[in-house]
Amino acid sequence: MHLADTIRWFFALPDPAVDRSAMTRAELRIEAFQRQRRTPFGRGIIRYHIFLESLPYRVHGIVRIIWRATAGRWLWIKCADFAEIEIANMRYVAKHTDIPVPRVWFTYKWNNREYIVMDRIAGITFDALRGGHLQDGDKQDAIAGQMARHMAQLRALPSPPESSISSVLCGPVRCPRLFQDPLYGPTAPSPPTGPCKREATMNLQLRHLRSLETFDPIVVAAHSTAHPLVFTHNDLVPRNIMVDHATGKVVAIIDWEYAGWFPAHWEICMMTNWERQSIGLGWRGWIPKILPRDKLAYAQDLEADALLLRALGVPEHHASDNKCDS
Missing domain, CATH: 3.90.1200 (Aminoglycoside 3'-phosphotransferase; Chain: A, domain 2)
Known part of the structure; x- marks a missing residue:
């Protein structure tokens, strides 16, 4: 195998001798994926992309573990569609009765959603x-x-x-x-x-x-x-x-x-x-x-x-x- 062919194989580069003009975009992606699977470098690239895709879920899992071990032991975060009404209801009931309701600490918005931070109920x-x-x-x-x-x-x-x-x-x-x-x-x-x-x-x-x-x-x-x-x-x-x-x-x-x-x-x-x-x-x-x-x-x-x-x-x-x- 010539040096150029070795380099092309290692980096999963396309063979210029093959005519791909009639191939669709989907067929080109499938061929590139199959080339990558046959080389150590290509398999590393695939694993890297999989890692990037899973990174948000990994970070979310770590954040949840840290939250539950710290402030999450006392606080509960609820995603609410109409937070203002729910908070007003809870505060009204807490003020005028002795019915036990969660105490609201504050609210915030993230990604166009409203969240209520309140006491976690044991x-x-x-x-x-x-x-x-x-x-x-x-x-x-x-x-x-x-x-x-x-x-x-x-x-x-x-x-x-x-x-x-x-x-x-x-x-x-x-x-x-x-x-x-x-x-x-x-x-x-x-x-x-x-x-x-x-x-x-x-x-x-x-x-x-x-x-x-x-x-x-x-x-x-x-x-x-x-x-x-x-x-x-x-x-x-x-x-x-x-x-x-x-x-x-x-x-x-x-x-x-x-x-x-x-x-x-x-x-x-x-x-x-x-x-x-x-x-x-x-x-x-x-x-x-x-x-x-x-x-x-x-x-x-x-x-x-x-x-x-x-x-x-x-x-x-x-x-x-x-x-x-x-």
Whole structure:
């Protein structure tokens, strides 16, 4: 082998004697890759490119290890779509009740995303606790009693003057049951909706802007009833309840991005009808313990909401107060 051929082989250079004019770009890349695989230098280049591609993941893994060993032992970082609303909700609840919520330290933006830095909660989710076969009856009663007291406090908060169905900032609310933009699909974050000055506007949206007279009597009766506005978590499910495994103490209620002022029946409707799509029937047995009066008080509303959800699904259009017909 001549010196020039040796150099060309070692560095995986193309053979000038081969006509490549008819080859496509993809075929040229495949041929170059095959040449590189046959030489030590070429294989080194391939490994170098693989290393460069994996470098961000390696750095991310190292950063995670360092974070968990240091500040991550006390702090939790959450990527939030509407950080301002969630922070306002948590601070409002912490100020006016003794419900345990994470303390917010600060927020920041990176890559056009918002992040909330808050306390890390020492505990496990109630979902994990139930998955571990929570058999202790006394512990079950203790958890249910604590949650019932917390929800009673939340629902006793006085609504602001001239209140509407809105966030604690008096602006739009987020609720996956109320609105889903069809352009982004069902897995996208729930877009804002409202605020609604009247409950009838929210009902009209749930009916997909259809006249009330076209529905079953149970829907007519439910949507003709006015409810007081109460502060509502709106996503109260086992994954958002943090519990101390040893004592059964509820150490935090988390994920307040959907919270706001809603009609009094809405919490149990979300817990019973909406979350049944992703949570086992075992959770439904806990709902009367957490909201002991609501199942009887709002039986009609529960049935009407379930009927609408089965028949129509999630609304894809907003209702406005000036077009409300009921």
